[in-house]
Every structure is written in C-alpha cells, then in structure tokens.
Amino acid sequence: MWLQKEIRLRARARGFHLVTDEILQQFPELRQVRIGTLHIFIKHTSASLTINENADPTVRCDFERYFRQAVPDGAGYLQHRDEGPDDMPAHLKASLLGSSLTLPVSGGRPNLGTWQGVYLCEHREQGGSRTLVLTAHGE
Amino acid sequence: MWLQKEIRLRARARGFHLVTDEILQQFPELRQVRIGTLHIFIKHTSASLTINENADPTVRCDFERYFRQAVPDGAGYLQHRDEGPDDMPAHLKASLLGSSLTLPVSGGRPNLGTWQGVYLCEHREQGGSRTLVLTAHGE
Amino acid sequence: MWLQKEIRLRARARGFHLVTDEILQQFPELRQVRIGTLHIFIKHTSASLTINENADPTVRCDFERYFRQAVPDGAGYLQHRDEGPDDMPAHLKASLLGSSLTLPVSGGRPNLGTWQGVYLCEHREQGGSRTLVLTAHGE
Numbered sequence: 001m002w003l004q005k006e007i008r009l010r011a012r013a014r015g016f017h018l019v020t021d022e023i024l025q026q027f028p029e030l031r032q033v034r035i036g037t038l039h040i041f042i043k044h045t046s047a048s049l050t051i052n053e054n055a056d057p058t059v060r061c062d063f064e065r066y067f068r069q070a071v072p073d074g075a076g077y078l079q080h081r082d083e084g085p086d087d088m089p090a091h092l093k094a095s096l097l098g099s100s101l102t103l104p105v106s107g108g109r110p111n112l113g114t115w116q117g118v119y120l121c122e123h124r125e126q127g128g129s130r131t132l133v134l135t136a137h138g139e
Numbered sequence: 140m141w142l143q144k145e146i147r148l149r150a151r152a153r154g155f156h157l158v159t160d161e162i163l164q165q166f167p168e169l170r171q172v173r174i175g176t177l178h179i180f181i182k183h184t185s186a187s188l189t190i191n192e193n194a195d196p197t198v199r200c201d202f203e204r205y206f207r208q209a210v211p212d213g214a215g216y217l218q219h220r221d222e223g224p225d226d227m228p229a230h231l232k233a234s235l236l237g238s239s240l241t242l243p244v245s246g247g248r249p250n251l252g253t254w255q256g257v258y259l260c261e262h263r264e265q266g267g268s269r270t271l272v273l274t275a276h277g278e
Numbered sequence: 279m280w281l282q283k284e285i286r287l288r289a290r291a292r293g294f295h296l297v298t299d300e301i302l303q304q305f306p307e308l309r310q311v312r313i314g315t316l317h318i319f320i321k322h323t324s325a326s327l328t329i330n331e332n333a334d335p336t337v338r339c340d341f342e343r344y345f346r347q348a349v350p351d352g353a354g355y356l357q358h359r360d361e362g363p364d365d366m367p368a369h370l371k372a373s374l375l376g377s378s379l380t381l382p383v384s385g386g387r388p389n390l391g392t393w394q395g396v397y398l399c400e401h402r403e404q405g406g407s408r409t410l411v412l413t414a415h416g417e
Contacts, residue, residue: 002313002314002416002417004313004382004384035141035143035274036141036274036276037178037274037276039315039380039382041380041381041382041389042391043389043390043391043392043394044391044393044394045329045330045331045391045393045394050234050237050238051184051234051238052184052230052233052234053184053230056219056221058218058219059219059227059230061218061219062216062217062218062219062227062230062231063230063231063234065216065217065218066210066214066216066217066231069216070209070348071344075344077340077343077344077347078340078343078344079336079339079340079343080334080336080337080339080340082334088337088340091330091331091337091340091341092340092341092344094330095328095329095330095341095375095397096235096374096375097234097235098237098328098376099328099329099379099394100379100380100381101238101239102178102180102239102241102380103180103239104143104178104180104272104274106143106272111180111182111272112182113181113182113183113184113270114182115183115184116182116183116184116238119234131391133382133384133389135313135314135315135382137276137314137315137415138141139141174280174282174413175280175413175415176317176413176415189373189376189377190323190373190377191323191369191372191373192323192369195358195360197357197358198358198366198369200357200358201355201356201357201358201366201369201370202369202370202373204355204356204357205349205353205355205356205370208355209348235374236373236374237376240377240378241317241319241378241380242319242378243282243317243319243411243413245282245411250319250321250411251321252320252321252322252323252409253321254322254323255321255322255323255377258373276415277280278280
C-alpha cells in the first residue's frame with residue numbers, strides 16, 4: 001500500500017515548532033498502515049525537519065538560540081545575501097538539520113519514543129506557509 | 140516483505156560507539172531481503188545514529204572531542220538544564236546527527252562501503268540502554 | 279517494484295556540487311515509478327549528500343566557507359590525522375550532513391521543490407570518484 005499527499009503547514013515565526021499533530025490530522029489515511037514507514041519531505045531550502053523533545057518549550061527556544069550563535073545572521077564569511085542576513089544562514093541550517101524524516105509506523109501510528117515529536121525548523125524571518133510531501137508505505 | 144522489530148542496545152558511556160554487529164545479530168531476519176532497505180530509528184532525544192569510519196578508534200574519540208567543543212556542556216545561552224549541563228547539548232547533538240538511518244540492503248546485508256559502520260552516538264553521561272525500531276522492507 | 283543500482287559520480291574538487299542531473303541520467307528506470315521513494319546512499323565516510331538551493335552558485339561556495347570555519351582543517355583537538363589535515367574534518371562534516379537522502383517520487387520524478395537540488399559534498403582535497411547506491415521503490 002502506497003499513500004502520498006502534499007499538505008501545507010501554516011506560517012510560523014522563525015524558530016522551532018512542534019508539528020506532529022498538524023501533520024497527522026492532515027493524513028488520517030496513515031491509520032491503515034499496520035507495519036511500514038512514513039516519509040516526510042519539506043519542499044524548501046530555508047526550513048527543515050527534525051525530531052526532538054516534545055514537552056518543555058524551553059528546549060525549542062534553546063534550539064533557536066544555539067543555531068543563532070552557530071550560524072550567525074550576516075556572518076562576514078558568507079556572500080549570498082540576496083534576501084537579507086537570514087538568507088544564507090537559513091540554507092546552512094536546513095542542511096545541518098535535513099529536509100526529510102523517515103518514521104517507523106506500527107499499528108497505524110508513527111512509532112516514536114514517549115518524548116519525541118516532529119519539529120518544523122523555520123529559519124527565515126518571513127518563511128510563510130511550508131509545503132510537505134507525505135509518503136506512507138506499508139501493509 | 141515487511142519485517143519490524145524493537146531491539147535494545149546495551150548501555151554505553153558517553154561517546155561514539157560502533158554498533159553495526161550488535162544490530163545485525165539481533166535481526167537475522169534481514170538475510171531474507173535480496174533487494175530493499177533497512178530503516179533504523181532510535182526512540183530517544185539525547186542519543187543519535189550516524190554512519191562513519193569503522194576502523195580507527197581515534198575517529199570515534201575525535202567525534203566526541205569535536206561535539207564537546209561545538210556544543211559545550213552548560214553553555215550560557217542554554218536555558219533547559221533540568222537534568223544537568225549535558226541535557227540540552229544532548230538534544231542539540233541528537234538533531235545535528237539525526238534519529239534515524241536508512242541503509243540499502245543487497246543480498247541480505249546492508250550495502251555499506253568498506254569503511255562504513257553504524258555509530259550509536261551517546262550524548263548523555265548516564266544514557267542507559269537505548270531502544271531502536273528496525274524496519275526492513277524488500278523482496 | 280524495486281530498482282537498485284550502483285553508480286559512480288565523476289571526481290570533483292573539494293566543495294559542494296549539484297549532481298541531480300548526473301544521478302537521474304544514470305537511473306532512467308526511475309520513470310517507471312508513479313508513487314514511491316528514491317533512496318540515495320554514498321558509500322564513503324569523507325563525502326556526503328544534502329539537498330539545497332539549486333540556482334545561485336554562491337550558495338555552494340558559502341557552504342564550503344561555512345564548513346571550513348566550523349570544522350577547521352588540522353584543528354588542535356583532533357587526533358586522527360593519518361591522511362592529512364582534511365581527513366578527520368571530512369569525517370565530521372560527512373556525519374553532520376549525512377550519508378543518504380530519501381526523496382519522494384511522483385510521476386516518475388523526484389518530487390522536489392522548485393529550488394531544491396541534490397548536492398555532492400566533497401570534503402577531501404583529493405576525494406576521487408564517489409560511488410552511490412540508488413534504491414527506488416514504488417508502484
């Protein structure tokens with residue numbers, strides 16, 4: 001069984017956001033998959049996806065703080081600045097974190113650890129709505 | 140053909156550890172897969188998985204050295220410290236390295252390069268045993 | 279339907295290189311896949327794969343500049359130097375960026391965003407030709 005769908009996530013501020021529920025609500029078909037995988041792909045180069053702690057909001061704030069100092073806006077060694085000082089750092093962060101996730105699916109749900117959730121990592125000041133391709137496959 | 144199994148890796152010290160054999164020994168069913176993929180997912184947010192050099196132990200030591208200076212314990216810009224100074228850095232390293240791997244499978248074995256092995260990246264001082272979900276799929 | 283093939287990418291200079299077309303030209307079988315995924319795996323530990331901006335070459339130059347300062351050649355905290363000052367930094371960059379990509383496939387083509395392309399990230403001065411395992415699966 002193959003299920004594939006494009007969905008949109010609503011626009012969010014720069015930072016790290018829990019989006020597990022927003023994704024699953026738009027993909028009820030996943031409940032049909034007893035054993036399989038769910039692939040989530042973001043069709044952008046200045047936002048990314050990762051899995052991390054789903055409970056304490058301070059964790060998501062610390063992600064933003066860490067990445068602001070690790071890849072500073074407007075760093076002198078960067079040349080690509082067409083869209084402002086957050087442009088090239090956004091591309092770098094997107095590759096450090098990655099454009100896609102593959103999750104195991106068991107019994108119609110992603111088989112995540114108790115403390116795991118899916119983050120949308122929005123690296124632009126004005127990123128707008130983001131498009132994902134969801135591909136589930138299993139039996 | 141779908142094969143899915145949860146396994147545990149024995150507790151390890153903070154650092155980077157080769158676990159290719161420990162995983163494969165717990166998943167003999169993989170030998171049935173002639174062409175396919177093996178997805179390995181870690182159900183934790185303070186340990187991660189990566190692929191790297193499987194020969195010289197100095198490489199794994201250098202990984203730990205690099206990540207200790209890139210994401211220092213107790214860095215002043217981090218607020219989430221509930222479980223100590225290695226808590227939030229562990230979350231950051233887990234997302235930099237990633238929670239899952241997908242390996243090609245050919246002839247019943249992961250089709251890795253000669254020098255490639257699977258690393259468990261243990262980012263906590265006392266991480267304990269870690270749970271993986273293995274999902275193999277192929278023909 | 280499962281399709282699997284090993285291909286070689288021609289040798290490239292240290293840096294970041296768009297290789298989407300070079301990969302697809304060697305894998306015309308992918309056009310048979312209406313819905314599915316394409317897994318691309320690099321069988322090396324000192325080169326990696328990522329997805330990023332496919333238009334402005336300055337972006338790829340900035341990737342190389344960023345990674346040269348984030349993981350400097352010959353950094354004093356690194357011990358593994360068997361093959362020169364770019365040896366251990368190449369391993370670290372390979373794990374930060376990752377050894378594989380999974381792309382959604384729709385209508386016989388990778389379903390990428392308008393501005394997305396596949397990068398070969400060559401972290402060695404003399405990396406030589408690189409081998410990829412392509413695994414497509416779908417219906």
